[in-house]
Amino acid sequence: xxxxxxxxxxxxxxxxxxxxxxxxxxxxxxxxxxxxxxxxxxxxxxxxxxxxxxxxxxxxxxxxxxxxxxxxxxxxxxxxxxxxxxxxxxxxxxxxxxxxxxxxxxxxxxxxxxxxxxx
Numbered sequence: 001x002x003x004x005x006x007x008x009x010x011x012x013x014x015x016x017x018x019x020x021x022x023x024x025x026x027x028x029x030x031x032x033x034x035x036x037x038x039x040x041x042x043x044x045x046x047x048x049x050x051x052x053x054x055x056x057x058x059x060x061x062x063x064x065x066x067x068x069x070x071x072x073x074x075x076x077x078x079x080x081x082x083x084x085x086x087x088x089x090x091x092x093x094x095x096x097x098x099x100x101x102x103x104x105x106x107x108x109x110x111x112x113x114x115x116x117x118x119x
Contacts, residue, residue: 102108
């Protein structure tokens, strides 16, 4: 408690003896005003037209549209190709090979007795 009184007393002394004139030295970061970079407005004022294009005017391509269309098309094609790719895992091959060998030995009955296998 004695320590707190001494700290408060010394802080009071510093406050009372501080000059009240303004100092024109450099301010610390905590005292400087916050500035947002870029300057100017952050948004365009509303015009009432979709994407800011007047009716009857043709929109100019911005340069990113065709690469984006190609990317999206390639992504869709890759998705379809990967969804319908054949199963080539070792476990699938081993299961089919074991079933074929067991059918050849007569342990398993032939699932297609008439020879009409669907592939």
